Amino acid sequence: MPAEPGSPRVIVVGGGWSGIAAAWNLHRAGARPLLLDEQPVLGGRSAAAPLGSRSVTLGGKNIGRKYASFRAFAAAMGARDADWEHFGINSSRIENGRVRTVDSTSRAASLAGLLSGVPLRDLARILRLARYVRSDRANAFLAGPEFERLAARTGDPALSAYFGPVLQERLLRPAVVRMNGAEPDETHLGTFGTNLGMLLDSFDQLTGGFDGILGRFADTVETRTRTRVTALAVEDGRVTGVRTATGGEPPELAADAVVLALPAPAAAALLHPHHRQLARLLGRVRYFPVTVVVAAYDRPVFDERVRALTFPPGSPLSNAGAYGVGDRHLVRYTFSGRAARALPHDEDGLTDRAEKELGAHVDLSAPRRTAAVSARWEHGLCAYSAFHATTLTAVAELAKDLRGLALTGDYVRGASVEACFRGAYACTDDLVRTLMPLPRPPA
Ligand SMILES: Cc1cc2nc3c(=O)[nH]c(=O)nc-3n(C[C@H](O)[C@H](O)[C@H](O)COP(=O)(O)OP(=O)(O)OC[C@H]3O[C@@H](n4cnc5c(N)ncnc54)[C@H](O)[C@@H]3O)c2cc1C
Structure with a gap:
C-alpha cells in the first residue's frame, strides 16, 4: 500500500534483517519508513562480501523451510522457487578417531x-522439548510459552547443568557454539527452543545470495546507507527523531517514531543518555564474538557425504563446511565459542590454522587456496540472558517511558533470520496501531 500524504514518518535504525523487516512492515501498513545504516551496504550480519569474482555471505545465509515470514518477504522481493538451492543438514564430528555424520537425507540413521x-x-528430556517445538511453533522463538514455564519451574539452569556430558558433546555444544557463540554453561534452558527450532528444520539458500532481494527492497523503501545514528532526539519523554554523523546531511532527522533494530548493546548505547535503567537491562543480554573466513580452492575440498565438520571445545575453530552442496571448493571456517574469543582477526593466520585442523581429517594436500574473505563481529551471536522472557517483559515495560520508541533485534524473538522477521513484525504492528489508529466505524 503506498503511503498517503501525511502518513507517519518512522525512522528505522539498522539495516540488517530486523530493520529491513521493520521497514517493510511499516511500508506495507502505509507508513513512510526511512531506514538508516552506517555500513555502505544493507544486510548487516547477512551482508555480501566479495570473494574473487563472486560475492558470498559471511554471516547468516541458510533459510529454513519453516521460515514462513522470510520466504514470503523474499517472494515479494522477486525471489522465485527456482532461486533456492537445498543446503540440508550435513555435519560430521570426530568420535574416537572416526568421522560420524548427521545428514538430513538419512535422518533415522x-x-x-x-x-x-x-x-x-536426557533422552526423555530432549524428546519432550522437541515435542514442545513441534506441537506449537511459538516455542521455537524466545518467550515461547512452554519454555517460559520450564524456566520458571526449573530456575532456568544452564544447559550444562540440565543435560549430561554425552548429549552436550554430541548435540548441544555444536548447536549453541554455532548459533549463539556460547558454551553449554553459558546458554539457558529457557531459550533452548530457539536452537531446537533450527535443529528441527531443513535448510536452503538463495543460489545468488541476498543481493537481488536487498536491491529490490532498496528500490521499494527509502534507505540511506553510510549513515551512522549518533543520538536519539527526545523531547518531553517522546522520541522525535535521530541525530546522524553524515557529512552533508542535516544532522537531525525528525520522525513520528523511531525503531531501533539493533543488537542489544548498540540499542543500549543510544538509549543510555535518556533511560539508564532500560540501557542497563539491554546491556544484560549476552553476545559473543564470531569470526568467519570463506576460502576458495581450485578443486572440491569436501566430498558429497561429508560436507562439514565440527571441532571439540579446545579448538577455536568450531566448524568447517562447504559453502553449498554445489560449492564444495568454497570452505566456510567459523571461529566461535570460548577458545575463539581472544583470537586476533588475522585472516591469513586463522585460515592457516583452520586448514591445519581440517587437514587432519580431510585431504587438503591437493587443493590450492586461491582467495579468502573474512569478517569478525564483536556482537556476532546472541546468547540472550537468564530468564530471558522476564528480561523481555521488563524491557517492553521500560520502553513505554519513551513514547514513539520501538525496539527490535535478534534478542527479541531469537537470532535466526526468521525470528528477526517475527520480532520486527510484532513490534511494528504495535507501532502502527498507535500511530495509525483505525478510523472509528460510523455511529
Ligand atoms: C556467522 C553467522 C552465521 C549465521 N547463520 C545463520 C543462518 O544460517 N541462518 C539464520 O537464520 N541465522 C543465522 N545467523 C543469525 C542472523 O544472521 C542474525 O541474527 C541476523 O542477521 C541479525 O539481524 P539484525 O538485523 O538483528 O542485526 P544486524 O544484522 O547486526 O543489523 C544491525 C545493523 O545496524 C547497523 N548499525 C549498528 N549501529 C548503528 C548506528 N548507530 N547507526 C546506524 N546503523 C547502525 C549495523 O551496521 C547493522 O547493519 C548467523 C549469524 C552469524 C553472525
Missing part, C-alpha cells in the same frame, strides 16, 4: 548415531 549411549533421562 543419523538420529540413532547421535542418540546412542545418551542416558534415558
Whole structure:
C-alpha cells in the first residue's frame, strides 16, 4: 500500500534483517519508513562480501523451510522457487578417531548415531522439548510459552547443568557454539527452543545470495546507507527523531517514531543518555564474538557425504563446511565459542590454522587456496540472558517511558533470520496501531 500524504514518518535504525523487516512492515501498513545504516551496504550480519569474482555471505545465509515470514518477504522481493538451492543438514564430528555424520537425507540413521549411549533421562528430556517445538511453533522463538514455564519451574539452569556430558558433546555444544557463540554453561534452558527450532528444520539458500532481494527492497523503501545514528532526539519523554554523523546531511532527522533494530548493546548505547535503567537491562543480554573466513580452492575440498565438520571445545575453530552442496571448493571456517574469543582477526593466520585442523581429517594436500574473505563481529551471536522472557517483559515495560520508541533485534524473538522477521513484525504492528489508529466505524 503506498503511503498517503501525511502518513507517519518512522525512522528505522539498522539495516540488517530486523530493520529491513521493520521497514517493510511499516511500508506495507502505509507508513513512510526511512531506514538508516552506517555500513555502505544493507544486510548487516547477512551482508555480501566479495570473494574473487563472486560475492558470498559471511554471516547468516541458510533459510529454513519453516521460515514462513522470510520466504514470503523474499517472494515479494522477486525471489522465485527456482532461486533456492537445498543446503540440508550435513555435519560430521570426530568420535574416537572416526568421522560420524548427521545428514538430513538419512535422518533415522543419523538420529540413532547421535542418540546412542545418551542416558534415558536426557533422552526423555530432549524428546519432550522437541515435542514442545513441534506441537506449537511459538516455542521455537524466545518467550515461547512452554519454555517460559520450564524456566520458571526449573530456575532456568544452564544447559550444562540440565543435560549430561554425552548429549552436550554430541548435540548441544555444536548447536549453541554455532548459533549463539556460547558454551553449554553459558546458554539457558529457557531459550533452548530457539536452537531446537533450527535443529528441527531443513535448510536452503538463495543460489545468488541476498543481493537481488536487498536491491529490490532498496528500490521499494527509502534507505540511506553510510549513515551512522549518533543520538536519539527526545523531547518531553517522546522520541522525535535521530541525530546522524553524515557529512552533508542535516544532522537531525525528525520522525513520528523511531525503531531501533539493533543488537542489544548498540540499542543500549543510544538509549543510555535518556533511560539508564532500560540501557542497563539491554546491556544484560549476552553476545559473543564470531569470526568467519570463506576460502576458495581450485578443486572440491569436501566430498558429497561429508560436507562439514565440527571441532571439540579446545579448538577455536568450531566448524568447517562447504559453502553449498554445489560449492564444495568454497570452505566456510567459523571461529566461535570460548577458545575463539581472544583470537586476533588475522585472516591469513586463522585460515592457516583452520586448514591445519581440517587437514587432519580431510585431504587438503591437493587443493590450492586461491582467495579468502573474512569478517569478525564483536556482537556476532546472541546468547540472550537468564530468564530471558522476564528480561523481555521488563524491557517492553521500560520502553513505554519513551513514547514513539520501538525496539527490535535478534534478542527479541531469537537470532535466526526468521525470528528477526517475527520480532520486527510484532513490534511494528504495535507501532502502527498507535500511530495509525483505525478510523472509528460510523455511529
Ligand atoms: C556467522 C553467522 C552465521 C549465521 N547463520 C545463520 C543462518 O544460517 N541462518 C539464520 O537464520 N541465522 C543465522 N545467523 C543469525 C542472523 O544472521 C542474525 O541474527 C541476523 O542477521 C541479525 O539481524 P539484525 O538485523 O538483528 O542485526 P544486524 O544484522 O547486526 O543489523 C544491525 C545493523 O545496524 C547497523 N548499525 C549498528 N549501529 C548503528 C548506528 N548507530 N547507526 C546506524 N546503523 C547502525 C549495523 O551496521 C547493522 O547493519 C548467523 C549469524 C552469524 C553472525
